[in-house]
Amino acid sequence: MLPCLTLAGIGWWYWPGEPAPVPLHLVDGTVHAALLTPDEASRLAGTTLVSGPRSNQPPAAMTASAAKCAVAVGPATQSVYGNEWTAFLSATYQDAGGAGAYAVNQVIGVFPDSAKARAAFRTLTTGLTRCTSATRTDQAGRTTTWAYTTYPATPAAVVWTATQDAGSGWACYRQAHLKGTSLIQVGVCEAGNGRPAVSKIAEALSGKVTG
Structure with missing residues:
Protein backbone atom coordinates (compact mmCIF):
# COMPACT_ATOMS: atom_id res chain seq x y z
CA MET A 1 0.00 0.00 0.00
CA LEU A 2 2.87 2.37 0.70
CA PRO A 3 3.89 2.86 -2.94
CA CYS A 4 0.34 4.00 -3.69
CA LEU A 5 0.49 6.40 -0.78
CA THR A 6 3.73 7.84 -2.11
CA LEU A 7 2.20 8.46 -5.50
CA ALA A 8 -0.78 10.06 -3.88
CA GLY A 9 1.36 12.17 -1.58
CA ILE A 10 3.50 13.53 -4.36
CA GLY A 11 0.85 13.63 -7.05
CA TRP A 12 1.56 17.29 -7.70
CA TRP A 13 5.14 16.27 -8.56
CA TYR A 14 4.04 13.92 -11.34
CA TRP A 15 5.58 14.70 -14.71
CA PRO A 16 4.02 13.21 -17.87
CA GLY A 17 6.33 11.24 -20.10
CA GLU A 18 10.07 10.80 -19.58
CA PRO A 19 11.73 14.24 -19.67
CA ALA A 20 15.26 14.88 -20.83
CA PRO A 21 17.85 14.94 -18.04
CA VAL A 22 17.51 18.09 -15.93
CA PRO A 23 20.50 19.37 -13.91
CA LEU A 24 20.25 20.22 -10.22
CA HIS A 25 21.67 23.71 -10.85
CA LEU A 26 20.31 26.70 -12.72
CA VAL A 27 21.66 30.15 -13.52
CA ASP A 28 19.18 32.81 -14.57
CA GLY A 29 20.68 36.24 -15.07
CA THR A 30 21.97 37.30 -11.66
CA VAL A 31 20.15 34.46 -9.84
CA HIS A 32 22.15 31.35 -9.00
CA ALA A 33 20.33 28.41 -7.46
CA ALA A 34 21.09 24.78 -6.78
CA LEU A 35 18.92 22.02 -5.37
CA LEU A 36 20.30 19.80 -2.65
CA THR A 37 21.78 16.58 -3.98
CA PRO A 38 20.33 13.24 -2.85
CA ASP A 39 23.27 12.81 -0.45
CA GLU A 40 22.77 16.28 1.06
CA ALA A 41 19.03 15.73 1.45
CA SER A 42 19.65 12.28 2.95
CA ARG A 43 21.87 13.70 5.68
CA LEU A 44 19.25 16.28 6.65
CA ALA A 45 16.34 13.84 6.45
CA GLY A 46 18.14 11.08 8.35
CA THR A 47 17.34 8.45 5.73
CA THR A 48 18.90 7.31 2.47
CA LEU A 49 17.29 8.89 -0.59
CA VAL A 50 17.78 8.30 -4.30
CA SER A 51 17.08 10.57 -7.22
CA GLY A 52 13.66 10.51 -8.87
CA PRO A 53 11.83 12.71 -11.40
CA ARG A 54 13.08 16.19 -12.27
CA SER A 55 11.51 18.98 -14.30
CA ASN A 56 12.35 22.41 -15.65
CA GLN A 57 8.76 23.61 -15.80
CA PRO A 58 5.74 23.47 -13.48
CA PRO A 59 3.08 20.89 -14.39
CA ALA A 60 -0.45 21.85 -15.32
CA ALA A 61 -2.89 22.67 -12.54
CA ALA A 99 9.05 0.96 -0.59
CA GLY A 100 7.39 4.33 -1.12
CA ALA A 101 7.79 5.15 2.57
CA TYR A 102 9.50 8.54 2.20
CA ALA A 103 9.74 11.30 -0.38
CA VAL A 104 11.38 14.72 -0.58
CA ASN A 105 10.61 17.36 -3.19
CA GLN A 106 12.43 20.63 -3.86
CA VAL A 107 11.22 23.43 -6.13
CA ILE A 108 12.81 26.71 -7.23
CA GLY A 109 10.85 29.13 -9.41
CA VAL A 110 12.63 32.29 -10.57
CA PHE A 111 10.64 35.34 -11.74
CA PRO A 112 11.64 38.43 -13.75
CA ASP A 113 11.46 40.63 -10.65
CA SER A 114 10.67 40.50 -6.95
CA ALA A 115 7.16 41.90 -7.49
CA LYS A 116 6.16 38.90 -9.60
CA ALA A 117 7.73 36.52 -7.07
CA ARG A 118 5.74 38.19 -4.29
CA ALA A 119 2.57 37.88 -6.37
CA ALA A 120 3.14 34.12 -6.73
CA PHE A 121 3.76 33.87 -2.98
CA ARG A 122 0.49 35.73 -2.31
CA THR A 123 -1.31 33.36 -4.66
CA LEU A 124 0.07 30.44 -2.67
CA THR A 125 -0.73 31.80 0.80
CA THR A 126 -4.20 33.02 -0.19
CA GLY A 127 -5.05 29.73 -1.86
CA LEU A 128 -3.93 27.72 1.15
CA THR A 129 -6.09 29.71 3.56
CA ARG A 130 -9.16 29.15 1.38
CA CYS A 131 -9.04 25.36 1.53
CA THR A 132 -9.18 23.06 4.55
CA SER A 133 -9.97 19.84 2.66
CA ALA A 134 -10.33 18.71 -0.94
CA THR A 135 -10.55 15.73 -3.22
CA ARG A 136 -7.79 15.94 -5.79
CA THR A 137 -7.42 14.36 -9.21
CA ASP A 138 -3.83 14.35 -10.48
CA GLN A 139 -2.54 14.23 -14.06
CA ALA A 140 -2.59 10.43 -13.99
CA GLY A 141 -6.28 10.35 -13.03
CA ARG A 142 -5.72 9.25 -9.42
CA THR A 143 -8.21 10.64 -6.90
CA THR A 144 -7.39 11.18 -3.23
CA THR A 145 -8.86 13.27 -0.41
CA TRP A 146 -6.70 15.48 1.79
CA ALA A 147 -7.02 17.75 4.83
CA TYR A 148 -4.90 20.91 4.91
CA THR A 149 -3.52 22.70 7.96
CA THR A 150 -1.88 26.06 7.28
CA TYR A 151 0.01 28.05 9.88
CA PRO A 152 0.09 31.88 9.90
CA ALA A 153 2.37 33.11 7.13
CA THR A 154 5.15 35.66 7.49
CA PRO A 155 5.97 38.10 4.66
CA ALA A 156 8.51 35.62 3.33
CA ALA A 157 7.49 32.11 4.47
CA VAL A 158 4.52 29.82 4.92
CA VAL A 159 4.27 26.37 6.52
CA TRP A 160 1.49 23.85 5.97
CA THR A 161 0.63 20.16 6.19
CA ALA A 162 -1.47 17.98 3.89
CA THR A 163 -2.79 14.79 5.50
CA GLN A 164 -4.32 12.05 3.39
CA ASP A 165 -7.72 10.78 4.50
CA ALA A 166 -7.59 7.05 5.32
CA GLY A 167 -3.87 7.16 4.57
CA SER A 168 -2.56 5.40 7.70
CA GLY A 169 -0.89 8.58 8.91
CA TRP A 170 0.54 9.55 5.53
CA ALA A 171 1.14 13.31 5.36
CA CYS A 172 3.18 15.85 3.43
CA TYR A 173 4.90 18.56 5.44
CA ARG A 174 5.62 21.64 3.33
CA GLN A 175 7.29 25.02 3.45
CA ALA A 176 7.59 27.85 0.93
CA HIS A 177 10.14 30.65 1.18
CA LEU A 178 10.23 33.90 -0.79
CA LYS A 179 13.80 35.01 -1.51
CA GLY A 180 14.39 37.92 -3.84
CA THR A 181 12.99 36.96 -7.21
CA SER A 182 12.62 33.28 -6.29
CA LEU A 183 9.80 31.25 -4.75
CA ILE A 184 11.21 28.11 -3.11
CA GLN A 185 9.24 25.11 -1.90
CA VAL A 186 10.15 21.93 -0.03
CA GLY A 187 7.94 18.97 0.82
CA VAL A 188 8.61 15.88 2.93
CA CYS A 189 6.03 13.08 2.73
CA GLU A 190 5.97 10.18 5.19
CA ALA A 191 3.79 8.30 7.66
CA GLY A 192 5.45 10.08 10.55
CA ASN A 193 6.58 13.53 11.67
CA GLY A 194 8.30 15.16 8.71
CA ARG A 195 8.26 18.65 10.19
CA PRO A 196 11.88 18.68 11.50
CA ALA A 197 13.24 17.36 8.20
CA VAL A 198 11.32 19.80 6.02
CA SER A 199 12.54 22.72 8.14
CA LYS A 200 16.18 21.65 7.78
CA ILE A 201 15.91 21.05 4.05
CA ALA A 202 14.04 24.29 3.38
CA GLU A 203 16.64 26.29 5.29
CA ALA A 204 19.49 24.62 3.41
CA LEU A 205 17.83 25.10 0.03
CA SER A 206 17.08 28.76 0.74
CA GLY A 207 20.74 29.26 1.56
CA LYS A 208 21.72 28.00 -1.90
CA VAL A 209 19.63 30.62 -3.73
CA THR A 210 21.48 33.90 -4.30
CA GLY A 211 20.65 37.01 -6.30
Whole structure:
Protein backbone atom coordinates (compact mmCIF):
# COMPACT_ATOMS: atom_id res chain seq x y z
CA MET A 1 0.00 0.00 0.00
CA LEU A 2 2.87 2.37 0.70
CA PRO A 3 3.89 2.86 -2.94
CA CYS A 4 0.34 4.00 -3.69
CA LEU A 5 0.49 6.40 -0.78
CA THR A 6 3.73 7.84 -2.11
CA LEU A 7 2.20 8.46 -5.50
CA ALA A 8 -0.78 10.06 -3.88
CA GLY A 9 1.36 12.17 -1.58
CA ILE A 10 3.50 13.53 -4.36
CA GLY A 11 0.85 13.63 -7.05
CA TRP A 12 1.56 17.29 -7.70
CA TRP A 13 5.14 16.27 -8.56
CA TYR A 14 4.04 13.92 -11.34
CA TRP A 15 5.58 14.70 -14.71
CA PRO A 16 4.02 13.21 -17.87
CA GLY A 17 6.33 11.24 -20.10
CA GLU A 18 10.07 10.80 -19.58
CA PRO A 19 11.73 14.24 -19.67
CA ALA A 20 15.26 14.88 -20.83
CA PRO A 21 17.85 14.94 -18.04
CA VAL A 22 17.51 18.09 -15.93
CA PRO A 23 20.50 19.37 -13.91
CA LEU A 24 20.25 20.22 -10.22
CA HIS A 25 21.67 23.71 -10.85
CA LEU A 26 20.31 26.70 -12.72
CA VAL A 27 21.66 30.15 -13.52
CA ASP A 28 19.18 32.81 -14.57
CA GLY A 29 20.68 36.24 -15.07
CA THR A 30 21.97 37.30 -11.66
CA VAL A 31 20.15 34.46 -9.84
CA HIS A 32 22.15 31.35 -9.00
CA ALA A 33 20.33 28.41 -7.46
CA ALA A 34 21.09 24.78 -6.78
CA LEU A 35 18.92 22.02 -5.37
CA LEU A 36 20.30 19.80 -2.65
CA THR A 37 21.78 16.58 -3.98
CA PRO A 38 20.33 13.24 -2.85
CA ASP A 39 23.27 12.81 -0.45
CA GLU A 40 22.77 16.28 1.06
CA ALA A 41 19.03 15.73 1.45
CA SER A 42 19.65 12.28 2.95
CA ARG A 43 21.87 13.70 5.68
CA LEU A 44 19.25 16.28 6.65
CA ALA A 45 16.34 13.84 6.45
CA GLY A 46 18.14 11.08 8.35
CA THR A 47 17.34 8.45 5.73
CA THR A 48 18.90 7.31 2.47
CA LEU A 49 17.29 8.89 -0.59
CA VAL A 50 17.78 8.30 -4.30
CA SER A 51 17.08 10.57 -7.22
CA GLY A 52 13.66 10.51 -8.87
CA PRO A 53 11.83 12.71 -11.40
CA ARG A 54 13.08 16.19 -12.27
CA SER A 55 11.51 18.98 -14.30
CA ASN A 56 12.35 22.41 -15.65
CA GLN A 57 8.76 23.61 -15.80
CA PRO A 58 5.74 23.47 -13.48
CA PRO A 59 3.08 20.89 -14.39
CA ALA A 60 -0.45 21.85 -15.32
CA ALA A 61 -2.89 22.67 -12.54
CA MET A 62 -4.64 19.74 -10.88
CA THR A 63 -8.37 19.23 -10.65
CA ALA A 64 -9.80 19.93 -7.19
CA SER A 65 -13.22 19.17 -5.75
CA ALA A 66 -13.70 22.94 -5.47
CA ALA A 67 -12.05 25.56 -7.66
CA LYS A 68 -10.91 27.47 -4.56
CA CYS A 69 -8.71 24.48 -3.63
CA ALA A 70 -6.63 24.45 -6.83
CA VAL A 71 -3.62 25.94 -5.03
CA ALA A 72 -3.84 23.63 -2.00
CA VAL A 73 -3.93 20.49 -4.16
CA GLY A 74 -1.18 21.69 -6.50
CA PRO A 75 1.11 24.21 -4.79
CA ALA A 76 4.02 23.60 -7.20
CA THR A 77 1.90 23.60 -10.36
CA GLN A 78 0.88 26.39 -12.72
CA SER A 79 -1.83 27.26 -10.17
CA VAL A 80 0.91 29.08 -8.24
CA TYR A 81 3.83 29.58 -10.62
CA GLY A 82 1.74 30.54 -13.65
CA ASN A 83 3.59 31.26 -16.89
CA GLU A 84 5.67 34.33 -16.02
CA TRP A 85 8.60 32.53 -14.42
CA THR A 86 11.97 32.80 -16.15
CA ALA A 87 13.52 29.61 -14.73
CA PHE A 88 12.11 26.62 -12.90
CA LEU A 89 13.65 23.55 -11.34
CA SER A 90 12.09 20.68 -9.40
CA ALA A 91 13.40 17.34 -8.17
CA THR A 92 11.89 14.49 -6.18
CA TYR A 93 13.93 12.00 -4.14
CA GLN A 94 12.52 8.79 -2.64
CA ASP A 95 13.61 6.18 -0.13
CA ALA A 96 16.41 3.97 -1.42
CA GLY A 97 14.50 0.80 -0.64
CA GLY A 98 11.79 1.65 -3.13
CA ALA A 99 9.05 0.96 -0.59
CA GLY A 100 7.39 4.33 -1.12
CA ALA A 101 7.79 5.15 2.57
CA TYR A 102 9.50 8.54 2.20
CA ALA A 103 9.74 11.30 -0.38
CA VAL A 104 11.38 14.72 -0.58
CA ASN A 105 10.61 17.36 -3.19
CA GLN A 106 12.43 20.63 -3.86
CA VAL A 107 11.22 23.43 -6.13
CA ILE A 108 12.81 26.71 -7.23
CA GLY A 109 10.85 29.13 -9.41
CA VAL A 110 12.63 32.29 -10.57
CA PHE A 111 10.64 35.34 -11.74
CA PRO A 112 11.64 38.43 -13.75
CA ASP A 113 11.46 40.63 -10.65
CA SER A 114 10.67 40.50 -6.95
CA ALA A 115 7.16 41.90 -7.49
CA LYS A 116 6.16 38.90 -9.60
CA ALA A 117 7.73 36.52 -7.07
CA ARG A 118 5.74 38.19 -4.29
CA ALA A 119 2.57 37.88 -6.37
CA ALA A 120 3.14 34.12 -6.73
CA PHE A 121 3.76 33.87 -2.98
CA ARG A 122 0.49 35.73 -2.31
CA THR A 123 -1.31 33.36 -4.66
CA LEU A 124 0.07 30.44 -2.67
CA THR A 125 -0.73 31.80 0.80
CA THR A 126 -4.20 33.02 -0.19
CA GLY A 127 -5.05 29.73 -1.86
CA LEU A 128 -3.93 27.72 1.15
CA THR A 129 -6.09 29.71 3.56
CA ARG A 130 -9.16 29.15 1.38
CA CYS A 131 -9.04 25.36 1.53
CA THR A 132 -9.18 23.06 4.55
CA SER A 133 -9.97 19.84 2.66
CA ALA A 134 -10.33 18.71 -0.94
CA THR A 135 -10.55 15.73 -3.22
CA ARG A 136 -7.79 15.94 -5.79
CA THR A 137 -7.42 14.36 -9.21
CA ASP A 138 -3.83 14.35 -10.48
CA GLN A 139 -2.54 14.23 -14.06
CA ALA A 140 -2.59 10.43 -13.99
CA GLY A 141 -6.28 10.35 -13.03
CA ARG A 142 -5.72 9.25 -9.42
CA THR A 143 -8.21 10.64 -6.90
CA THR A 144 -7.39 11.18 -3.23
CA THR A 145 -8.86 13.27 -0.41
CA TRP A 146 -6.70 15.48 1.79
CA ALA A 147 -7.02 17.75 4.83
CA TYR A 148 -4.90 20.91 4.91
CA THR A 149 -3.52 22.70 7.96
CA THR A 150 -1.88 26.06 7.28
CA TYR A 151 0.01 28.05 9.88
CA PRO A 152 0.09 31.88 9.90
CA ALA A 153 2.37 33.11 7.13
CA THR A 154 5.15 35.66 7.49
CA PRO A 155 5.97 38.10 4.66
CA ALA A 156 8.51 35.62 3.33
CA ALA A 157 7.49 32.11 4.47
CA VAL A 158 4.52 29.82 4.92
CA VAL A 159 4.27 26.37 6.52
CA TRP A 160 1.49 23.85 5.97
CA THR A 161 0.63 20.16 6.19
CA ALA A 162 -1.47 17.98 3.89
CA THR A 163 -2.79 14.79 5.50
CA GLN A 164 -4.32 12.05 3.39
CA ASP A 165 -7.72 10.78 4.50
CA ALA A 166 -7.59 7.05 5.32
CA GLY A 167 -3.87 7.16 4.57
CA SER A 168 -2.56 5.40 7.70
CA GLY A 169 -0.89 8.58 8.91
CA TRP A 170 0.54 9.55 5.53
CA ALA A 171 1.14 13.31 5.36
CA CYS A 172 3.18 15.85 3.43
CA TYR A 173 4.90 18.56 5.44
CA ARG A 174 5.62 21.64 3.33
CA GLN A 175 7.29 25.02 3.45
CA ALA A 176 7.59 27.85 0.93
CA HIS A 177 10.14 30.65 1.18
CA LEU A 178 10.23 33.90 -0.79
CA LYS A 179 13.80 35.01 -1.51
CA GLY A 180 14.39 37.92 -3.84
CA THR A 181 12.99 36.96 -7.21
CA SER A 182 12.62 33.28 -6.29
CA LEU A 183 9.80 31.25 -4.75
CA ILE A 184 11.21 28.11 -3.11
CA GLN A 185 9.24 25.11 -1.90
CA VAL A 186 10.15 21.93 -0.03
CA GLY A 187 7.94 18.97 0.82
CA VAL A 188 8.61 15.88 2.93
CA CYS A 189 6.03 13.08 2.73
CA GLU A 190 5.97 10.18 5.19
CA ALA A 191 3.79 8.30 7.66
CA GLY A 192 5.45 10.08 10.55
CA ASN A 193 6.58 13.53 11.67
CA GLY A 194 8.30 15.16 8.71
CA ARG A 195 8.26 18.65 10.19
CA PRO A 196 11.88 18.68 11.50
CA ALA A 197 13.24 17.36 8.20
CA VAL A 198 11.32 19.80 6.02
CA SER A 199 12.54 22.72 8.14
CA LYS A 200 16.18 21.65 7.78
CA ILE A 201 15.91 21.05 4.05
CA ALA A 202 14.04 24.29 3.38
CA GLU A 203 16.64 26.29 5.29
CA ALA A 204 19.49 24.62 3.41
CA LEU A 205 17.83 25.10 0.03
CA SER A 206 17.08 28.76 0.74
CA GLY A 207 20.74 29.26 1.56
CA LYS A 208 21.72 28.00 -1.90
CA VAL A 209 19.63 30.62 -3.73
CA THR A 210 21.48 33.90 -4.30
CA GLY A 211 20.65 37.01 -6.30
